[in-house]
Amino acid sequence: xxxxxxxxxxxxxxVGSPLSLECTVEGTSNPNLYWYRQAAxxxxxxxxxxxxxxxxxxxxxxxxxxxxxxxxxxILSSKKLLLSDSGFYLCAWSETSGGAQETQYFGxxxxxxxx
Amino acid sequence: AQTVTQSQPEMSVQxxxxxxxxxxxxxxxxxxxLFWYKQPPSxxxxxxxxxxxxxxxxxxxxxxxxxFQKAAKSFSxxxxxxxxxxxxxxxxxxxxxxxxxxxxxxxxKLSVIP
Numbered sequence: 001x002x003x004x005x006x007x008x009x010x011x012x013x014x015v016g017s018p019l020s021l022e023c024t025v026e027g028t029s030n031p032n033l034y035w036y037r038q039a040a041x042x043x044x045x046x047x048x049x050x051x052x053x054x055x056x057x058x059x060x061x062x063x064x065x066x067x068x069x070x071x072x073x074x075i076l077s078s079k080k081l082l083l084s085d086s087g088f089y090l091c092a093w094s095e096t097s098g099g100a101q102e103t104q105y106f107g108x109x110x111x112x113x114x115x
Numbered sequence: 116a117q118t119v120t121q122s123q124p125e126m127s128v129q130x131x132x133x134x135x136x137x138x139x140x141x142x143x144x145x146x147x148x149l150f151w152y153k154q155p156p157s158x159x160x161x162x163x164x165x166x167x168x169x170x171x172x173x174x175x176x177x178x179x180x181x182x183f184q185k186a187a188k189s190f191s192x193x194x195x196x197x198x199x200x201x202x203x204x205x206x207x208x209x210x211x212x213x214x215x216x217x218x219x220x221x222x223x224k225l226s227v228i229p
Contacts, residue, residue, distance in 0.1 A: 043219040106160035
């Protein structure tokens with residue numbers, strides 16, 4: 001079966017510091033990968049998605065970036081964090097074929113607090 | 116633009132009773148998919164149920180079932196025999212064939228009362 005991991009689970013960072021959040025998926029090959037942010041009391045906002053190694057699409061322009069160095073690894077980064085980057089970050093994956101690519105499965109998330 | 120509306124910010128239900136959460140959506144797409152996700156206090160987003168728009172039969176998963184009314188663009192979730200572990204935020208979500216965008220409603224906070 002497929003599993004998705006995210007780390008760290010919780011992160012407290014000062015304003016202006018760099019960020020690296022990691023997501024890995026097991027039990028599947030060539031998945032679509034997604035990064036979402038959930039601000040307090042709000043729904044989910046899609047930040048980035050990837051359909052393959054090195055292929056990144058950005059949905060919202062901001063100071064965050066994403067990379068996919070390996071098939072099942074997705075990284076969310078920032079060079080300098082802003083207070084507004086605080087939130088709950090969720091990684092998700094979906095199949096790329098077989099009629100199930102529309103269904104996304106989420107990881108446990110990372111709580112980020114920027115002070 | 117696709118929109119998803121959940122009109123009930125909060126609901127409560129007695130343990131073992133049945134509750135229905137409402138969701139409406141707006142789209143011009145013909146081939147689309149609807150989902151209910153559960154987000155417990157741990158905040159992990161868990162898929163509850165999935166419905167393909169081209170299927171007339173309502174999806175069911177154990178105690179969870181949906182009432183999909185395509186013409187009315189309505190997609191409600193019924194939880195039968197509510198359990199304490201059902202306490203969570205419930206999000207309705209929509210996507211269409213070939214899209215990578217999953218559009219979420221603002222959620223309904225469900226509390227199951229012992």
